[in-house]
Amino acid sequence: MRIGGLISSAVVALVVGFGSTPAQAANAPAVKAKEAYIVDSAGTVHLGKRETRRVPVASLVKVMTAYVVLREADLSDVITISAADVKYAAKGGAATAGLRKGERFTVRDLLYALMLPSGADAANALARHYGPGKTAFIAKMNRTARSLGLADTRYTNADGMPTPANGGYSTAADQAKLAQYALRSSIFTTVVGAKVHRVSKTAVHRAHTWRNTNKLLSRADGVLGVKTGYTNAAGYCLLFAGERNGLQIVGVLLGDQNERRFSTAEKLLDYAGEQVAFG
Template sequence: MRIGGLIGSAVVAVLVGFSSPAQAADAPSVGAKEAYVIDSAGTVHLGKRETRRVPVASLVKVMTAYVVLHEANLSDTVTITATDVKYAARGGAATAGLRKGERFTVRDLLYALMLPSGADAANALAWHYGPGKAAFIAKMNRTAHSLGLADTHYTNPDGMPTPANGGYSTALDQAKLAQQALESGTFTSVVGSKAHKVTKTGVHRAHTWRNTNKLLSQADDVLGVKTGYTNAAGYCLLFAGQRNGRTVVGVLLDDQNTRRFTTAERLLGYAGEQIAFG
């Protein structure tokens, strides 16, 4: 009886060991007021008030870049005006340090738009490819409609607060937009760059633009995408990375500055585990 009992216990132990596969970790806590994480297979890994309409600050510039990429040739040149420079300075927005009279290719202005989040670059591109800001904003909203972003409305190309009829979007819509934008190799190359330098020429000064997205330095296989901040929107982050053969896209809205990057890194890891465990 004693021997049989020992053998039975051993068999049970072995069976238990083989029938208890490792479990994927629980989802990390998310302090952002709105959040959403989805992968390229359509699996949703996290949702938190993802359909709530809120301001999204400079995440708006993702749509600006998306529209420009469909309107422009990368070799087109755009001249910076006094209006572009004054607009950004007057509103206290982030700038790329552009000056009146400088001329840049669209390719370089996309870096100026997305890395330092230049409102001056946004203004210049909108005026050129509207033509005029009102026409460009109309293109942004038509594009949002065509992409099925039913809870998104744009009032400018840079995400700065407007006194009335303020723009808004949702975490869900921003993730959808990022998935579309990342299909462009040019867009992916821009938002995945830690820095971009343009050398001095006869039409512009030398510039070095550094990416405000710290996640690029904190985690591996990160694709971008965009940071944002205003008092109304709080700290925002739209991020993407490759995990176990899929592209994971996430959005954090109205978060804390440093926490958004650490949370995004954890969410990418969590999504990767969920994909691995099927």
């Protein structure tokens, strides 16, 4: 059975729609990120700040990469890392999972390599395999975005690194919506919620230890993930989710500072949870 069955069209149709953005409550935490959005699984928007502005979102792009792969792959599929995968990440100065040419990994392990250390080498390998070819894979990402109603999102690669022209973009609202879809996959949720993932040395690859760049997982209870990101153009970004008072809360901070995004996210989860409980 293909993994895509876990994210069926019937399930997708159940994803909560987004309401209008209310005025920020007086007791809401200060949000200094350039763009922000907080919504819960009942459809209540708890905070919006330029949430429909189109901006680069750095490695948050990898959420869509994982989503597309999960619709097409089997976790046991094996992919061989190419020299091009390694060179691509190194040349662009991107974060890598330390993969080497000739190593062979299951899709399950490559999803951890993609989402925890934010490996552009893993992104390249997955896109190349499931396009097949990166151009075809990017087209799949954009078709999927349209099918999910992400009207203000455009992808130009599978990893979020800046492109010289016709750069990709998204919005805080679109990224929150994508996360709601992705988190309906138990596989995706397991991956992005892991603090660390280790693969033992085998005949086909070295031992690897991948640690999650999302510090929010260690700062608060009930955190589900989801993804960090950074480029000069995008600033520090954080797509996060947690469970509070029986509801799933998803938040996005774009164009923030490094450590501040985690402390702000923690406060926003608690704030939204209080709004749910006493709202």
